[in-house]
Amino acid sequence: MSANQFKSPVVRWIDHRLPVFSMLHHTAHDYPTPKNLNYMWNFGSLAGLSLAIMIVTGIVLAMSYTAHVDYAFSSVERIMRDVNHGWMIRYIHMNTASFFFIVVYLHMFRGLYYGSYKAPRELLWILGVVIFLLMMATAFMGYVLPWGQMSFWGATVITNLFSAIPYVGESIVTLLWGGFSVDNATLNRFFSLHYLMPFIIAGVVVLHIVALHRFGSNNPIGIDTRGPQDTISFHPYYTIKDVFGIAVFLLLLAVVVFFFPNAMGHPDNYIPANAMQTPAHIVPEWYFLPFYAILRAVPDKLGGVLLMFGAIAVLFILPWLDKSPVRSARFRPLFRIFFWIFFVNAIALGYLGGKPAEGIYVILSRVATAWYFIHFLIILPILSTFETTKPLPKSIAEPVLGGFSSTPKQAYAAPRRS
Amino acid sequence: MAKLDTNEKSMPEGAEEPGRRDFMVVATYAMMGLGAASVAWPLIDQLNPAADTLALANIEVDISKIAVGQSITVKWRGKPVFIRHRTTDEIARANATDLMDLRDPQMDKARAEKPEYLVLVGVCTHLGCVPLGQKTGEVKGDYDGWFCPCHGSHYDTSGRIRKGPAPTNLEVPPYDFLSDTVIRIG
Numbered sequence: 001m002s003a004n005q006f007k008s009p010v011v012r013w014i015d016h017r018l019p020v021f022s023m024l025h026h027t028a029h030d031y032p033t034p035k036n037l038n039y040m041w042n043f044g045s046l047a048g049l050s051l052a053i054m055i056v057t058g059i060v061l062a063m064s065y066t067a068h069v070d071y072a073f074s075s076v077e078r079i080m081r082d083v084n085h086g087w088m089i090r091y092i093h094m095n096t097a098s099f100f101f102i103v104v105y106l107h108m109f110r111g112l113y114y115g116s117y118k119a120p121r122e123l124l125w126i127l128g129v130v131i132f133l134l135m136m137a138t139a140f141m142g143y144v145l146p147w148g149q150m151s152f153w154g155a156t157v158i159t160n161l162f163s164a165i166p167y168v169g170e171s172i173v174t175l176l177w178g179g180f181s182v183d184n185a186t187l188n189r190f191f192s193l194h195y196l197m198p199f200i201i202a203g204v205v206v207l208h209i210v211a212l213h214r215f216g217s218n219n220p221i222g223i224d225t226r227g228p229q230d231t232i233s234f235h236p237y238y239t240i241k242d243v244f245g246i247a248v249f250l251l252l253l254a255v256v257v258f259f260f261p262n263a264m265g266h267p268d269n270y271i272p273a274n275a276m277q278t279p280a281h282i283v284p285e286w287y288f289l290p291f292y293a294i295l296r297a298v299p300d301k302l303g304g305v306l307l308m309f310g311a312i313a314v315l316f317i318l319p320w321l322d323k324s325p326v327r328s329a330r331f332r333p334l335f336r337i338f339f340w341i342f343f344v345n346a347i348a349l350g351y352l353g354g355k356p357a358e359g360i361y362v363i364l365s366r367v368a369t370a371w372y373f374i375h376f377l378i379i380l381p382i383l384s385t386f387e388t389t390k391p392l393p394k395s396i397a398e399p400v401l402g403g404f405s406s407t408p409k410q411a412y413a414a415p416r417r418s
Numbered sequence: 419m420a421k422l423d424t425n426e427k428s429m430p431e432g433a434e435e436p437g438r439r440d441f442m443v444v445a446t447y448a449m450m451g452l453g454a455a456s457v458a459w460p461l462i463d464q465l466n467p468a469a470d471t472l473a474l475a476n477i478e479v480d481i482s483k484i485a486v487g488q489s490i491t492v493k494w495r496g497k498p499v500f501i502r503h504r505t506t507d508e509i510a511r512a513n514a515t516d517l518m519d520l521r522d523p524q525m526d527k528a529r530a531e532k533p534e535y536l537v538l539v540g541v542c543t544h545l546g547c548v549p550l551g552q553k554t555g556e557v558k559g560d561y562d563g564w565f566c567p568c569h570g571s572h573y574d575t576s577g578r579i580r581k582g583p584a585p586t587n588l589e590v591p592p593y594d595f596l597s598d599t600v601i602r603i604g
Contacts, residue, residue: 056461060464064464078468082468082471083464083469084466084468084469085464086468089461
């Protein structure tokens with residue numbers, strides 16, 4: 001990368017002393033990207049966009065929000081009614097939170113399906129799980145800020161999770177609350193942390209991208225790129241594809257913001273917090289429901305908390321559970337079946353988490369919870385040993401260009417037949 | 419974008435005509451610019467006063483209780499407003515002042531709807547401090563009006579700048595008499 005390729009002398013002057021333009025050019029322009037990426041590879045840029053939208057609208061909302069138990073609820077209502085465009089900014093913030101999770105879940109399922117977590121991208125995957133954890137903490141604390149009934153009782157229930165820890169649990173909960181219940185001190189610290197954490201996420205995102213660019217993107221057939229014939233430059237090919245994805249994303253976001261702004265929320269949160277009365281049916285935001293289902297599936301306080309955190313912890317060790325050298329599910333017929341079972345199971349957990357904890361729902365939650373862990377801890381290790389995978393193409397270019405390399409046609413024709 | 423053009427095989431060498439692709443690129447950037455501007459506007463406009471702030475932009479003040487020579491301070495739009503019930507002597511001195519002596523020449527008549535009542539925004543036009551001179555015993559400056567202690571601006575009995583760094587007279591807020599004893603400011 002030489003600096004003199006920039007036309008503007010000002011850019012050249014700056015870049016010679018502070019190579020930011022070379023760095024940007026390197027990461028977002030020249031970056032060689034596999035030429036066979038499908039639309040599932042759009043969700044990374046969409047997640048980045050979501051984070052940016054959340055930070056911008058969040059900073060703006062903080063200008064009119066009051067983090068005090070007596071004023072929080074009415075300051076949010078004031079944003080909705082009196083602040084110029086406040087209703088729109090808050091609805092964008094609220095709904096982009098949901099869209100952020102949709103996009104990130106799709107991004108994660110993409111990684112699971114195409115084996116993007118495997119060597120040499122283990123740290124890339126782990127950084128992603130760290131971002132996911134930080135997102136969940138940020139979203140939870142953000143949901144507390146409007147100080148409605150769901151905010152208050154969500155905060156109470158989630159902080160009480162820590163009371164399950166033997167011996168020190170109660171002390172930890174008191175520490176989190178800054179008092180003897182969720183109160184003003186809790187609201188203040190949650191606001192402080194809710195403002196801080198997106199910037200920590202942004203920092204981890206930078207690491208995530210650095211790790212990504214070390215070996216480049218994975219791709220739908222999951223084999224390594226073997227040279228220029230397998231890649232195209234990021235700009236303009238993937239920038240324009242990402243822009244197209246962004247246009248679709250923003251269109252859907254606009255539909256929800258302007259026509260169904262409260263569809264993914266809960267009406268009880270428009271009732272001011274009341275420490276004397278719990279709503280009849282409390283549920284977390286939809287994106288926590290699968291984990292909430294796991295929590296409730298276990299008839300033991302500590303056990304439920306451990307399994308719930310375990311459901312995320314297992315993602316950290318995933319690269320070492322699935323040792324199959326073949327990345328993409330396209331060439332793993334059994335893995336592919338189990339992937340879709342896992343996918344349906346995860347959706348089912350989400351559904352069950354939103355249902356009351358009684359009758360058949362409890363039993364189904366237990367089955368689904370068990371399957372979640374069986375998939376990671378038993379199925380994946382077994383598959384990586386016993387599964388017969390289909391033959392891999394020799395290169396990314398080969399199936400497309402045909403006869404590009406000197407390999408016999410049979411080698412790449414074989415995977416298509418079955 | 420230059421990269422794209424070099425890949426354009428269909429266009430003959432040295433063709434001058436701007437291609438359809440150039441039009442698409444310009445159109446795309448133009449639409450992105452429009453989109454960015456329309457998103458930026460609500461984010462900037464939210465900094466402007468909110469509806470509840472604007473709703474408090476007028477106040478009504480009963481001035482019947484102000485004795486001659488006395489001043490009161492009321493809060494309007496977050497700032498002090500001075501209302502002085504001037505003595506005939508103060509009015510006479512304000513009228514007698516030669517406009518040539520003023521930095522910001524203005525007739526006293528133009529500054530008070532009814533000469534007995536002088537209504538001023540009590541914010542020094544220099545850098546925004548509140549001048550002294552409202553309460554008995556406070557320094558009123560060399561011209562018997564107001565004196566700003568921050569940087570030493572002297573205002574006369576019409577609130578006009580006479581000495582010190584302030585560039586203009588104390589501002590007269592928009593107001594009108596709803597009756598002989600009640601004024602509405604704002």
